[in-house]
Amino acid sequence: MLFLLIATLHSAPGISVGKQRSKEISYLSTLANALNVELVGQIGGVTYAVAVEGNYAYIGVGPRLVILNISNSAKPTVVGQSEVLPDIVRGMVVSGNYAYIADGKYGLRITNISDLANPAEVGYYDTPGYAYGLAVCGNYAYVADDGYGLRIINISDPANPVEVGYYDTPGHAYGIAVSGNYAYVADGSTGLRIVNISDPANPVEVGYYNAGYALSVAVSGNYAYVAAWFGLWIIDVSDPANPSEVSYYDTPGGAVGVAVSGNYAYVADFNSGLRIISVSDPAHPAEVGYYDTPGLARGVAVSGNYAYVADDWAGLRIINIFDPANPAEVGYYNTGYVMSVAVSGNYAYIANKWYGLRIINISNPAHPAQVGYYDTPGEARGIAVSGNYAYVANGGLRIINISDPANPAEVGYCDTPGYAEDVAVSGNYAYVAAGPAGLHIINISDPANPTEVGSCDTPGYAYGVAVSGNYAYIADWDKGLRIINISDPANPAEVGYCDTPGYAEGVTVSGNYAYVSGKWCGLYIINISDPAYPRGVNYYDKRWDTEDVAISGNYAYVAVGDKGLRIINVSDPANPAEAGFYDTPGYARGVAVSGNYAYVADGEGGLVILRLIFRIYLPLVLRNR
Numbered sequence: 051m052l053f054l055l056i057a058t059l060h061s062a063p064g065i066s067v068g069k070q071r072s073k074e075i076s077y078l079s080t081l082a083n084a085l086n087v088e089l090v091g092q093i094g095g096v097t098y099a100v101a102v103e104g105n106y107a108y109i110g111v112g113p114r115l116v117i118l119n120i121s122n123s124a125k126p127t128v129v130g131q132s133e134v135l136p137d138i139v140r141g142m143v144v145s146g147n148y149a150y151i152a153d154g155k156y157g158l159r160i161t162n163i164s165d166l167a168n169p170a171e172v173g174y175y176d177t178p179g180y181a182y183g184l185a186v187c188g189n190y191a192y193v194a195d196d197g198y199g200l201r202i203i204n205i206s207d208p209a210n211p212v213e214v215g216y217y218d219t220p221g222h223a224y225g226i227a228v229s230g231n232y233a234y235v236a237d238g239s240t241g242l243r244i245v246n247i248s249d250p251a252n253p254v255e256v257g258y259y260n261a262g263y264a265l266s267v268a269v270s271g272n273y274a275y276v277a278a279w280f281g282l283w284i285i286d287v288s289d290p291a292n293p294s295e296v297s298y299y300d301t302p303g304g305a306v307g308v309a310v311s312g313n314y315a316y317v318a319d320f321n322s323g324l325r326i327i328s329v330s331d332p333a334h335p336a337e338v339g340y341y342d343t344p345g346l347a348r349g350v351a352v353s354g355n356y357a358y359v360a361d362d363w364a365g366l367r368i369i370n371i372f373d374p375a376n377p378a379e380v381g382y383y384n385t386g387y388v389m390s391v392a393v394s395g396n397y398a399y400i401a402n403k404w405y406g407l408r409i410i411n412i413s414n415p416a417h418p419a420q421v422g423y424y425d426t427p428g429e430a431r432g433i434a435v436s437g438n439y440a441y442v443a444n445g446g447l448r449i450i451n452i453s454d455p456a457n458p459a460e461v462g463y464c465d466t467p468g469y470a471e472d473v474a475v476s477g478n479y480a481y482v483a484a485g486p487a488g489l490h491i492i493n494i495s496d497p498a499n500p501t502e503v504g505s506c507d508t509p510g511y512a513y514g515v516a517v518s519g520n521y522a523y524i525a526d527w528d529k530g531l532r533i534i535n536i537s538d539p540a541n542p543a544e545v546g547y548c549d550t551p552g553y554a555e556g557v558t559v560s561g562n563y564a565y566v567s568g569k570w571c572g573l574y575i576i577n578i579s580d581p582a583y584p585r586g587v588n589y590y591d592k593r594w595d596t597e598d599v600a601i602s603g604n605y606a607y608v609a610v611g612d613k614g615l616r617i618i619n620v621s622d623p624a625n626p627a628e629a630g631f632y633d634t635p636g637y638a639r640g641v642a643v644s645g646n647y648a649y650v651a652d653g654e655g656g657l658v659i660l661r662l663i664f665r666i667y668l669p670l671v672l673r674n675r
Contacts, residue, residue: 083136086630087617087660090647092134093410093418094386094402094656095636099142100360101149102353106166108149109366110139111385112656113635115149117166123356123368124381130167135159137635138654141183141194141225141349148172148208150191152181158193160208175211177201183236183266185228190214190250192233194223200235202250217253219243225266225307227274232256232290234274236264242276242283244290259285259293266318266349270310273332277305282317284332299335301325307349307360314338314374316357318347324359324367326374341377343367345404356380363387363404363654388651390472390598390640392435397421397455398642398649399440400657401430407442409455415647415659424450424458432472434480439497441480443470449497464500466490468512472556476517479503479539483512489524491539506542508532514556514598516564521545521581523564525554531566533581548584550574556598556609563587563623565606567596573608573616575623590618590626598651602643605629605662609638615650615660634658 095112102108105121106129115132141152147164157177163169179198184191189206199219204212221240226233231248241260245253262278269275272288273296281300285293303322308315313330323342327335345364350357355372365385369377386402393399396413406426410418432443438453439461446465452458468487473480478495488508493501510529515522520537530549534542552570559565562579572592578584590608594616598609604621614634619627636655641648650658 083614083633084631086663087615087632088663089134089632089658090415090661091412091418091659092656093420094388094400094408095138095652096362096387096654097360097365097385098348098362099139099152100349100351100358100366101142101144102351102358103144107351107358107366108142108144108163109360109383110142110151111365112652112654113138115139115142115151115161115169117163117169118366118383120358120368120381122381123370126366126368126381126383130165130169132161132169133171135171135635140181143184143186143191145186148205150184150186150205152184152193154182155180157181157195158184158191158203158211160205160211162208173207173209173211175203175213177213182223183225185226185233187228190247192226192228192247194226194235196222196224199223199237200226200233200245200253202247202253204250215249215251215253217245217255219255224264225277227267227269229269232287234267234269234287236267236276236278238265239263241278242267242274242285242293244287244293246290257289257291257293259295261285261295265305266307268308268310268315273329275308275310275315275329277308277317279304279306281305282308282315282327282335284329284335286332296332297335299327299337301337303347307347309350309352309357311352314371316350316352316371318350318359320346320348323347324350324357324369324377326371326377328374339373339375339377341369341379343379386656387653388639388655388657389429389431389653390433391642391649391651391657392433392440393642393644393649394435397452398657399433399435399452400651401433401442401444403429403431406430406444407433407440407450407458409452409458410657411455412647412649412659415661418657418659422454422456422458424460426460432470432483434473434475436475439494441473441475441494443473443482446470447473447480447482447492447500449494449500451497462494462496462498462500464492464502466502471512472514474515474517474522479536481515481517481522481536483515483524485511485513488512489515489522489534489542491536491542493539504538504540504542506534506544508544513554513568516557516559518559521578523557523559523578525557525566525568527553527555527568530554531557531564531576531584533578533584535581546580546582546584548576548586550586551589551592556596558599558601560601563620565599565601565620567599567608569595571596573599573606573618573626575620575626577623587623588626590628597638598640600641600643600648607641607643607648609641609650611637611639614638614652615641615648617648617662630662632660
């Protein structure tokens, strides 16, 4: 029996006897985060971290390390990328042949980058908290571990990193810099903490300064530069036991990252982009230039005449800073934040929030690849596909011709009075959940001239919509499920409703049942055999904040935010039971199912492709490896 279990483990995709240890590490660490579901592929995600060495930029793209050749700043190109990490990349340092990654709730991950085209994880240390930032000096990595403060990890053997000491700072450690014998920790509401690390096994705090809400820190000479949300603090640390404020500069956005080069501090100022501040006189800092990046500036690295900004959903932005008074973007690498997904044939169509429609070739699910995009204005939130057209809920309804996936083109648009949150298509009509404006029905028989023909103002906020037969089903926030008769599209009328235990956001229909997801709603199952009198049958874990649900066969695939994808057996709707799960690296917002695959719109984690399997893994297996 043991032999069979081990053989099953070795035959799983991504693992084979004799494969490199990095793959075993990644796979075994996944076992604790999944049941009966395996990861197949992933693409995209947000960028929170960037490091630069020579002609290469190392960035986090959702749960991956992506390596870009930046020798031509105007056209950065992908050289290689890591396997999928278990969480979103939050911080990164490159030193020698290794990239050291702060990977959120999975701590420190170490990747060998000696072969840039094939970066491979070689070791990891799962810190007790949430790894936001790190610094590397000599044989040690210093991790800012949120509520667990500073963790010191010996990395002399990258395959076997070991914690040797820690200092539990009083706040939440978000950022860290190391200079000489001291670690400087940006500790949230408790400001800057200075820790003596001359004995890594026994770090001791020697001084602190309450510098606002500290999120990031850089040290240059006798000064610590602290990005503290409301601005930049400059602290004299020449005497680490008695740090003192030299000056403060109030940036217009939220100062979350900082780098110092020469006479300038470069501040990643969240919604106000990159701010360049002269610190030639630390007592009198002055802004000399800025560049308002399209996303949310989270981090910054400086090399030569360029600043590299980790710009959240807008990816990496490369800014020429040769003239600090006139910084200019010269290149970029887009990533994105995936809100929802639809699948048709060999393509997945994703609503990429601020970057509109992205078309992904999924003919090989293990290697999804973007083939085309259409950058819609505003926020793309919902998507449906029918025939040669994609219908995007994006303020109003945008209709995009996808007959040539490499060159999608908008052909029609219909404004809705509310903010379009979701869309369903049936026949010649698109049904739009338009927030406070309820349901709007649009005739799409001529895609170039979509025309609204009817509407029904639901009592709540219409987040989600599904259509089956003569009825539209609306997830109406605090007003539960509303059922609208649409047999006459010009005169839709509510015929029934059912209150849900929480706040309804998503809905799908299969047979005689509607499946509703939402905040504190879990999966709520409603019998709709009589649309005038729908009745709740049962629910599965209403503590969940569920975002979306899809049905395939006897299973409900539920996008459960920070809990990833949960698969519920609904063969008996009165007794739903969890059949499997996968804790995706981002925040699961949408899900579509096609064949044996589930496609999860994982927010900051991009598009995650999963497959339901049925294997039994026992602790005995791991003990005998």
